[in-house]
Amino acid sequence: GQQLNQSPQSMFIQEGEDVSMNCTSSSIFNTWLWYKQDPGEGPVLLIALYKAGELTSNGRLTAQFGITRKDSFLNISASIPSDVGIYFCAGLNRNYGGSQGNLIFGKGTKLSVKP
Amino acid sequence: NAGVTQTPKFQVLKTGQSMTLQCAQDMNHNSMYWYRQDPGMGLRLIYYSASEGTTDKGEVPNGYNVSRLNKREFSLRLESAAPSQTSVYFCASGGVGEQYFGPGTRLTVT
Numbered sequence: 001g002q003q004l005n006q007s008p009q010s011m012f013i014q015e016g017e018d019v020s021m022n023c024t025s026s027s028i029f030n031t032w033l034w035y036k037q038d039p040g041e042g043p044v045l046l047i048a049l050y051k052a053g054e055l056t057s058n059g060r061l062t063a064q065f066g067i068t069r070k071d072s073f074l075n076i077s078a079s080i081p082s083d084v085g086i087y088f089c090a091g092l093n094r095n096y097g098g099s100q101g102n103l104i105f106g107k108g109t110k111l112s113v114k115p
Numbered sequence: 116n117a118g119v120t121q122t123p124k125f126q127v128l129k130t131g132q133s134m135t136l137q138c139a140q141d142m143n144h145n146s147m148y149w150y151r152q153d154p155g156m157g158l159r160l161i162y163y164s165a166s167e168g169t170t171d172k173g174e175v176p177n178g179y180n181v182s183r184l185n186k187r188e189f190s191l192r193l194e195s196a197a198p199s200q201t202s203v204y205f206c207a208s209g210g211v212g213e214q215y216f217g218p219g220t221r222l223t224v225t
Contacts, residue, residue, distance in 0.1 A: 031212045033213065041218055042216035042217050102163060106157060
């Protein structure tokens with residue numbers, strides 16, 4: 001089946017630093033999504049990307065839909081303590097799982113910030 | 116709007132017991148989903164419902180059944196719980212693309 005490789009698995013950074021993480025796949029996706037999950041909570045949608053090459057921002061977060069449609073990147077600028085959590089990428093291919101198309105999730109990047 | 120709500124938040128079952136996890140959404144979405152989340156495994160799709168009256172298997176459906184009661188509600192049933200079903204269960208709703216998650220049910224089977 002389809003798989004997403006998300007990296008890094010975890011990272012520690014100093015407050016104020018920029019953060020980068022990415023997801024890659026051997027398959028093409030039509031949509032890329034980035035979620036954040038806080039401890040004991042459900043994932044919250046941060047950014048959705050719908051076109052190859054698209055660059056979208058949400059506050060200090062910026063995500064890009066790779067030109068090859070097989071990868072996506074998330075950057076967090078000037079990190080703060082509340083950025084701590086697990087970040088998941090998810091890809092959608094409408095040709096997989098019938099007309100519905102279902103999300104495939106990466107295994108997450110755990111972000112820890114030193115105040 | 117409450118978004119996606121799930122009950123219960125926590126549950127402990129003995130092996131062989133049954134239970135139903137409830138999910139409701141108030142965003143008028145056609146599609147609803149059930150996932151399980153295990154350490155190191157990410158989110159895995161159990162079942163989904165593309166519209167009222169339809170349900171389909173996801174990646175890990177064995178040991179589960181679902182019911183799409185109406186457009187708002189989608190329940191997940193464990194008929195005979197097993198320790199391997201110890202997990203955190205998330206319900207989600209959305210269109211083709213974006214999905215919005217509930218707060219989760221933490222289930223332990225002893």
